[in-house]
Amino acid sequence: MEINKDFSYTEAFIACPECDLIHSTPKIREGEQGRCIRCGALLFVRHKNSLNRSLAFALTGLMFFILANLFPLLTFQMEGQSESNRLIDGAIAFWNAGYWELGIVVFISSVVAPLAVLLVLITLLLPMQLGRSPFSPQFQVRLLSHLKPWAMSEIFILGIIVAFVKLQDFADVSVGLSLVAFVLMVAATVMAYLTLDEGALWSRLKEIRA
């Protein structure tokens, strides 16, 4: 491949993030994706209305996140007594039991990071939708990439299912309204990520600033 090495920085080429091979940025259509020819890593995606859709999903996710914190996730009944728990109670329970390290881990991965991901997406995309530049898109994009691995809502759902099954053996457990909201929040967050095209994000930012 002939490439012009005389550039400061360029969007005409990209290096594969997993093997460093240079690819020229292809013209791909909406709904298509481009993968690295050497290692197979995903390099390019394009979605129709990427930024609008991602924003819509993030706002939906935030709504469900609020709902998920208002009602119990599970209710547990035994011999006429009952207990129910909210999303945040798992972290609090660890903290109160003296396992503060686990309290912090659970708090970050099930509450803070999932909420932060949605808030960062919204504060990034909403001003852009209104034709303004977000307060620090550079910082927000970096924050998003650091938060991503630690937001573990989808894993938390499996944790709830396992807890539910374990309890069923010796007590009555019922699913609370918040569990439904929580599942929908996870679905909306996943969709917000899947529809977000970072290339579109940077080029839209350039338009706004111009």
Place this chain on the structure above:
Amino acid sequence: MTAPVTAQSIGAISCHVCGLLVSKRFIAEHRADCPRCDAALHSRKINSLNRTWALLIAAAILYIPANVYPVLTLISFGRSTTNTIMGGVIELAQSGQAVIAVIVFVASVFVPIFKIAALLFLVVSVQLGLKVQRRKRALLYRFTEFIGRWSMIDIFMISILIGLVKLQALATVTAGPGAIAFAAVVIITMFAAMSFDPRLIWDDEGNDNDG
């Protein structure tokens, strides 16, 4: 074959956050951060192999208390049952919850071992300069990075049980010290996977007649 054209070979660095391709000349003359997203620019992850080794050793050591110490105690009607990670899986299997038992076994027992073994293999293969099956190793890395977080299922399950089941003598669940070690294994192996730079698998391709 001739050496492939990479960012490194043309004297450029690809931003690890936003993917912008920046020339080293620009970095030398202007700034060390990405002109698009301000992230610090590195050609390869810093000290990748040493960091991955250190984290893997730490994870392997903590894996022992994570499995030996109990993670959970259930007291119900004066009877108490204590479970280790593996004990929890066996109990689920015995109570006829085969599907859930398999999920928990995969997430809590298989994934941590697989992850440590896979990263060890990747690090050693790079250090020995292995030239074969690069694409399969790249796939192994991608898979390892993807599955790592799923081991947290057990920690979340415990957090829910201890928050929910607190009816004193009737039924109470408490956490055990194994849970701390187990969560540490999951988090440390996540950092180990992040520290490994998959580009190292490919860096010597085309340097001699390997194909």
